[in-house]
Amino acid sequence: MSVVTVQTTPFAGQKPGTSGLRKKVKVFQQPHYTENFVQAIFTAMPGGSDGKTIVVGGDGRYYSPEVVQIILRLAAGNGIKHVVVGQHGVLSTPAVSALIRSLKTDGGILLTASHNPGGPENDFGIKFNTANGGPAPEDVTDKIYKVTEGITSYKQVELPDLDISKLGEFTHGPLKVTIVDSVSNYIELLKTIFDFERIKKWLHETSPKPTVLFDALNGVTGPYGRAIFVEELGLPESSIQNATPLPDFGGLHPDPNLTYAHTLVERVERENILFGAASDGDGDRNMIYGKGAFVTPSDSVAIIADWAEKAIPYFKGGVKGLARSMPTSGAIDLVAKAKGLEVFEVPTGWKFFGNLMDAGRLSICGEESFGTGSDHIREKDGVWAVVAWLAILAAANEEKPGTTIDDVLLAHYNVYGRSFFSRYDYEEVESAGAEALVNNLREEFAKPDFVGQSFKATTSDTSFTVKEAADFAYTDPVDGSVSTKQGLYIKFTDGSRIIFRLSGTGSSGATVRLYVEKYSKNAAEYGEDAQVGLKPLIEVALSLSKLQDYIKRDKPTVIT
Structure with a gap:
């Protein structure tokens, strides 16, 4: 079978965001559109594509099977030697990272739009991970984008479709293709990290037995959840729900937050379930929710870090360092x-x-x-975080039987104080209004009298005085690379923060995110609802930025 060169022309806007290229399915279905982007990945691969081995898998969303076949044809045309594919084209994002690292491949292509809705009218995405198992760095994604801007042809071998439902090793034209079980490699990795016997002892020998509910939101983690909760931990099938991956996620929005995972929250409250958790479409995000207790992602990573050496064998030798994204609260x-x-x-x-x-x-x-992880892979890992919390509860109950998620939270606040935190998401707003909002804030920050100004809440006498305001920039301490314009922030003299950021994870329009944070050492406030404690700060953020005027929205799409 010979390599065929197919003539094409560039498509505008194939710039990878923070997690690859995300567009509506119908955009990817245009003739040559997907092929152009895949060709750009192979062209931009560090060291080239010839003779390389890659992993391919995704969250199983609509149009994934067809794109797997496109990738195989272009891989053959670009000299790729070996492609490792998840059965049915399905692999969670953490599982892809784990396979890249354990098999020492040269990278991987992930077919996912993460927590975005799926189906023929919704979203699709393609992301490239490099040989360390992590998302391609900016120098690689910039090169991919540059290739897409000037592409005139792509190379493929006109292969018939390969049956990706059968496990095993196959010769597919010039390619070696290995179809692997989607779950087993990842589960074996988790068993080297956590003490599953300790967790099982807590779940089965405690009276009354702790109740557990894991919601996969019809995303990729259903089979992983069944393998862990039912097969490894011996819990009943009722401990998992929405556990069958569906191309349209069964109409659910596979984003694990209080808005979209409401069926989990309702069942946890109705049935007094001790431990509830959800994951997103591709398995890299998580939400932890117990009866009456929502764990913010900022608190979650701080508590995992605090308990790591005590509860997780992987960290018995010590923790090397901790990190957070800029908008994340300072709890860690x-x-x-x-x-x-x-x-x-x-x-x-x-x-x-x-x-x-x-x-x-x-x-x-x-x-x-809602992303949490460790150096066991190079992606955030929703299922890892869920098992980490089970490990923490198992350890906490050895110290004090009957400990709940709420008890763990309050104990943490009593030691470290509480960072009240909330995020307002305004999704699919007009891009022009979002850009005008950001530009106006930059102009305000540049005024010589902005620092030192006080802003008063609209429904109380609470006021906040600006200590510092800037557009976040980061210099990588390892390679010296610089990233600018990463989010506009205001720090106030009392330690509170407001952050405004345009997100790169949507497939259309713009998503504006507003973050607010207040730190407290007042124990009387620790049990307070975050929205109550943060109300004055939220009011200042909205009035100071004129956000609602710029984007023409009275309310956010999601509050977390």
Whole structure:
């Protein structure tokens, strides 16, 4: 079978965001559109594509099977030697990272739009991960984008479709293709990290037995959840729900937050379930929710870091360092200070953690967008975080039987104080209004009298005085690379923060994110609802920025 060169022309806007290229399915279905982007990945691969081995898999969303076949044809045309594919084209994002690392491949292509809705009218995405298992760094994604802007042809071998439902090793034209079980490699990795017997002892020998519910939201983690909760931990099938991956996620929005995972929250409250958790479409995000207790992602990563050496065998030798994305609350900073560890503040995007991990300076990290992980792979890992919380509860109940998620939270606040945190998402707003909002804030920050100004809440006498305001920039301490315009922030004299950021994870329009944070050492406030405690700060953020005027929205799409 010979290589065929297919003539094409560029498509505008094929610039990878923080997690690859995301567009509507119908955009990817245009003739040559997907082929152009895949060709750009192969052209931009570090060291070229000839003779390389890659992993291919995704969350199983609509149009994935067809794109797997496109990738195989172009891989053959670009000299790729070996492609490892998840059965049915399905692999969670953490599982892809784990396979890249355990098989020592040259990278991988992930077919996912993460937490975005799926189906023929919704979203699709393609992301490239490099040989360390993590998202491609900016120099690679910039090269991919540059190729897409000038592409005139792509190379493929006109192969018939391969049956990707059958496990095994196959010769497919010039390619070696290995179809692997989607779950087993990842589960074996988790068993080297956690003490499953300790967790099982807590789940089965405690009276009354702790109740557990894991919601996969019809995303990729259903089979992983069944393997862990039912097969490994011996829990009943009722401990998992929405556990069958569906191309349209069964109409659910596979984003694990209080808005979209409401069926989990309702069942946890109705049935008094001790431990509830959800994951997103591709398995890299998580939400922890117990009866009456929502764990913010900022608190979650701080508590995992605090308990790591006690509860998770992987960290028995010590934690190397901690990190968070800039918008994430400073809760983990307090843990790092108490333990004498390095702590890093990086831009949003998991690739920024990868350099620190590869340099041996980072063990545990997280983002407020429900992403939590460690250096066991180079992606955030929702299922890992869920099992980490089971490990923490098992350890906490050895110390004090009957400990709940709420007890763990309050114990943490009593030691470190509480960082009240909330995020307002305004999704699919007009791009022009979003850009005008950001530009106006930059102009305000540049005024010589902005620092020192006081802003008063609209429904109370509470006021906040500006201490510092800027557009976050980051210099990587490992390779010296610089990332600018990563989010506009205001720090007030009382330690509170407001952050405004345009997100790169949507497939159309713009998503504006507003973050607010207030730190408290007043124990009387620890049990307070975050929206109550943060109300004055939220009012100041909205009035100061004129956000609602610019984007023409009275209310956010999602509050977390």
